[in-house]
Amino acid sequence: MIYALDTNIISYILNGDTILEARLMEIKNSPKTSAGNREVPVTDELYGYLKQYLPTVKSLYVFSTAQNTLMTQSSYSRMWDKIINAINLSAGGRNGKLRVNKLSNNITPHMIRHTYATLLYEAGVDIKVAQYLMGHSSIKITMDIYTDLSNKKKIDRYNILIMLVYILGIILLLQLFSLQILHGQEYREESNLRLTRETTLKAARGVILDRTGQEIVGNKMGFSLELYQTKSDDKTLNRTILNMINVLNKNGDSYTDSFPIKVNPFEFTFTKEESILNFKDKNKIAREASAEDCFNFFKAKYKIENESVDDARKILGIRYEITGVGYSNTKAITISKNISRESAIEFNEESFLFPGLNIVVEPVRDYKSR
Numbered sequence: 001m002i003y004a005l006d007t008n009i010i011s012y013i014l015n016g017d018t019i020l021e022a023r024l025m026e027i028k029n030s031p032k033t034s035a036g037n038r039e040v041p042v043t044d045e046l047y048g049y050l051k052q053y054l055p056t057v058k059s060l061y062v063f064s065t066a067q068n069t070l071m072t073q074s075s076y077s078r079m080w081d082k083i084i085n086a087i088n089l090s091a092g093g094r095n096g097k098l099r100v101n102k103l104s105n106n107i108t109p110h111m112i113r114h115t116y117a118t119l120l121y122e123a124g125v126d127i128k129v130a131q132y133l134m135g136h137s138s139i140k141i142t143m144d145i146y147t148d149l150s151n152k153k154k155i156d157r158y159n160i161l162i163m164l165v166y167i168l169g170i171i172l173l174l175q176l177f178s179l180q181i182l183h184g185q186e187y188r189e190e191s192n193l194r195l196t197r198e199t200t201l202k203a204a205r206g207v208i209l210d211r212t213g214q215e216i217v218g219n220k221m222g223f224s225l226e227l228y229q230t231k232s233d234d235k236t237l238n239r240t241i242l243n244m245i246n247v248l249n250k251n252g253d254s255y256t257d258s259f260p261i262k263v264n265p266f267e268f269t270f271t272k273e274e275s276i277l278n279f280k281d282k283n284k285i286a287r288e289a290s291a292e293d294c295f296n297f298f299k300a301k302y303k304i305e306n307e308s309v310d311d312a313r314k315i316l317g318i319r320y321e322i323t324g325v326g327y328s329n330t331k332a333i334t335i336s337k338n339i340s341r342e343s344a345i346e347f348n349e350e351s352f353l354f355p356g357l358n359i360v361v362e363p364v365r366d367y368k369s370r
Contacts, residue, residue, distance in 0.1 A: 041133070080109060117142075216368050223344040223359055225255070226332035227322075230356040234303035238315045240354055242306070244347075245314045248336060251343045255336040257317035258324065259298075263309050266292040332358060 042050070050062075059068035065075050084107065113134075120130045131142040210216050225244070232240070248255050260269045260279060268291050270276045280287055285297055299312055302319045306312045318335065327333040344359050351357070 214368075220363070222338045222362055223341065224334060224362060225336040225339050225343070225347065226358045226360055227318075227327060227335050228330075228332045228356045228358060229328050232355055235305065236355065238302065238304050238306070238319075240356065241315050241318045242311055243353055244335070244357060245318070247343055247346050248339065251340045251346075253336055253339040253343050255318075256321050256334065259313075259317045259320040261291050261295050261313075261316075263295065263313045266290065266295055268294075 054062070057064070061068075061070055063071055063076075063079070065071055071079070117130065117134055120133065125133075127139065127142055131139050134142060208216055225248075227244075230237075245255065261267070262269060268276050268279075270279065277287055279285075280289060280294065283294075283297070285294055289297070295313075295316070298316055298320065302316065304312050304315050304319075306315065322333055325333050347354055347357055347359055
C-alpha cells in the first residue's frame with residue numbers, strides 16, 4: 001500500500017545509491033501476489049516532488065499520521081477526501097465538509113492505477129512490459145485491460161465518425177435548402193437560359209419560273225446577325241457592339257439604328273417639334289435640352305466611355321434599339337439581315353471578340369437578272 005511506503009526505499013533514490021541512475025522504486029513484501037514485487041520507474045517530476053518532500057518527513061513512512069505512525073485505512077480515506085476537496089476548490093468548487101462538489105464521490109485512488117494502465121496503452125507500451133509495471137500475476141489481466149481500452153478507442157473513433165457523418169449531412173441539407181428553396185428560382189432560370197433559346201426557322205419560298213421554264217425568282221442562303229444578352233458588363237457590351245459595327249461597315253452591310261440624333265453637327269432626325277418633345281418626355285429629359293444634351297444623356301446612361309463622338313454614336317444606335325425592342329439570354333434581337341458572307345465568316349472565326357453574337361443561316365429571295 002502507498003501509505004506503507006518506507007522512506008529508506010526513497011532515500012536510495014535521492015541519496016545517490018546505484019538505484020538512482022535507473023530511477024527505480026522497489027515495491028515488495030506486501031503485494032497480493034508475487035508479481036507485485038517489482039521495480040517501478042520514478043519520473044523526473046515525481047523525483048522532484050520526493051526530493052522536496054522527504055526532508056520534511058519525520059516518520060519511517062513517506063505518508064504517515066500526524067503522530068508519525070503508520071496510516072490506517074480510515075486516516076488514508078480522510079487524507080484522500082482532503083485531496084479531492086482541494087482539487088474542487090482549485091476548480092472553482094465550494095468547500096463542503098471534505099466532500100466533493102465538482103468531482104464524483106466515486107473517484108477512488110484505485111482509479112489512478114487504471115489511469116496509469118490507460119496511459120501505458122496510449123503510449124504504446126508492450127503488453128508484457130505493462131504486465132510487469134502493473135504487477136499483474138497473469139498477462140490475461142493486462143490483456144483484458146488493453147482489450148477494453150482498445151474497444152473504447154474503437155467506439156470513440158466510431159462515435160467521431162458518426163458525428164462527422166451527421167455534420168456532413170447537415171451541411172448537405174443546408175446546401176440543398178439554399179439551392180432549392182432560397183435560390184431555386186434564380187438557378188432554375190439560369191439553367192433554362194443556358195439550355196434553351198428561341199429561334200425562328202424560315203422555310204424557303206417556292207421558285208417562280210417564266211413561261212419558258214426559266215427561273216426568274218429563286219432562293220439563296222443568306223446570313224442574319226443576332227445578339228443575345230450575356231452577363232457582360234456595359235464596358236464589354238459597348239466594345240462588342242463597336243467591333244461588330246466596324247466589321248459590318250467594312251463589308252458594306254447595313255444594320256438597325258433608330259437612335260434619333262445625328263452628330264457632326266448634333267441634330268434630331270425628327271422633322272416635327274412635337275416628336276422631339278415626345279422623345280424627351282418619354283426618356284425623362286428636360287424639354288429645353290439640346291440634341292447634344294440628349295446625346296450625352298444617353299451616353300452616360302449606357303456608360304459609354306469612348307472619346308470619339310462617331311464611335312459613341314455607333315454604340316448608341318444599337319443600345320437604344322436594345323432598350324426599345326428588348327432581348328434576353330433566350331430571345332435575341334436582330335441587328336442586321338442578309339449580311340455579306342465575309343462578315344459572317346469573320347464573326348464566326350473571331351467569335352471570342354463578339355460575345356452574344358449569333359449568325360443565323362436562312363433562305364432569302366434571289367431575283368434573277370437577265
